[in-house]
Amino acid sequence: MPIIEALTHHAMGRLADGTLVPRTLPGEEVEVKDDGSARIITPSPRRVAPPCRHFKTCGGCAMQHADDAFVADWKAEIVARALAGQQLSGEIAGTLTSPARSRRRAKFTGRRNKSGGVIGFKARGSDMLVEVPDCQLIVPEIAALMPALAEVANLAASRKAEAGLLVTQSTAGADLQVESERTLTPELVGDLARIAERAGFARITWGQESAVLRAPPVQNMGAAPVVPPPGSFLQATAEGENTLLNKVREAIGDASRVVDLFAGCGTFSLPLASKTEVHAVESVAPMIEALQRGWRAAGGLRKLTTEVRDLFRNPLLPIDLKDFDAAIIDPPRAGAEAQVRQLAAASVPVIAMVSCNPVTFARDARILVEAGFQMGPIWVVDQFRWSTHVELVTRFTRV
Structure with missing residues (x-):
């Protein structure tokens, strides 16, 4: 009987001949059926009973058949492989997973x-x-x-x-x-x-x-009550948002003036404004307007300025960045190559980077490392439990 040799980043078990088999784990002996599914002959010790009765038919989850520690290690390995693809290595500090029934x-x-x-x-x-x-x-x-x-x-x-x-x-x-x-x-x-x-x-x-x-x-984003425009981006779980925010806080330290790139409705800008002056940049005007209303409603926050700007076509230049002690960047899945190149050429000493795509993160990380930045420990943040989706956060410091 064929044996599953590895698990792809799409959660597909791979046989020696390259055949991909869903809902299998490395080391399992399987019988592949005509429809492409597998009958497990010898199960992995990491296999568990799926907690959801819909798992066999629903396409929402991919990894309920593996224990939590296996999934955490697998997601960390996805990040490590993406870095290796850019000839980079980094410390994966751990995987922080949101609990079940937490997707808001x-x-x-x-x-x-x-x-x-x-x-x-x-x-x-x-x-x-x-x-x-x-x-x-x-x-x-x-x-x-x-x-x-x-x-x-x-x-x-x-x-x-x-x-x-x-x-x-x-x-x-x-x-x-x-x-x-x-x-x-x-x-x-x-x-x-x-x-x-x-x-x-x-x-x-x-x-x-x-x-x-x-x-x-x-x-609620820190002390600010924000009403996002319909359909606006929001972190998937409150636990995941808090984890990212805490790691960003640790990354920027005691910076007195921060630029928040791809700021959205203020996930990072508004909580950080309790102690730090922030300049928030986002391409979607209604999201910036929601952020501004939240800042005004909170009262007592530090100075917060905003800018509507397409950072893909018109990134902030080194001259725009010269007065900031730290930058936060949380781009969409495409990454932020144009803006990262400007950060690499600027004098900002610290960058907190959040990413929802290890491949584009690794590409952008290489730009910073080649410009003289040192990459800190990477935290994998798993808000999309049991899925193939991977998020992460880390700190870059200019050496």
Whole structure:
């Protein structure tokens, strides 16, 4: 019988002949079925019973069949391999994993059938929709909304067209953004308002149109109450956000003036403004406006300035960066090569870098190392438990 030799970064077991087999672990003896799945003949000692009854059919999780320590080491190895691809080595300090049932943000697919609306996640490599009433990822508050979300799906989807439902838990209740081909009509607004009142949604947005606002869907960022624009980026778990924030704080130390690049709605800027002057830069104007309102509402924070700027096409130059003691950079998956090259040429002595893509992180890290920066210990932050997604944070100091 063939044996699984390694696990890819997509969580696929690889046989000696290159065949990829899902939901297997290194060292396992398997029988590969005609559909590409495997019957486990000799299981790995790291194999565990999946905690979620939906795991076999749902495509939302990839690694529930392995113990937590294995997954943590595997994600750290993904980072190490990405660094090696750029001829870099670094200390992986550890993997910090968010607990089960901690995802405060999830995007469901909605459909309508003869019996009404249904919501769930897609099966792996398929268009089959899997309902997930016992999902082990999402916070209980979102899990309790499944019936109400199905009602919304019944309004938003059709027999031919799916709907997207992005739901985010806030201090005032759930914040729902609906993607639908249907036009928002007064009748539809009335239906949504009744669902929101009954289920306790704070806000429902239809595309970018406001449909229902019962209460501002506030996210607390430090002392600042922030109401993000619909669909705005937010860290997936509160635990993950706090971990990243604490590591960024450690990285910048006692810096008195900090620039926050790709600042979003203020995940780092606003908490740090309790002790540090911050200049926040973000390309999306409504996110900057939300950050500014949160800063004003908090009161008592240090000076915080903002700038709307596309850092891919128009990065801050060394002359723009000369007065900062530290920089924070948290780019999207594409990384921030253009901006990192300017940081490498600038006089900023300390950079706290957060990344959601080890490959682009390694590319950008090499630019800094070649410019004379020293990379500190890397912390892997696993907000997307049981998935293939990897985030990390580290510190670069000019030698």
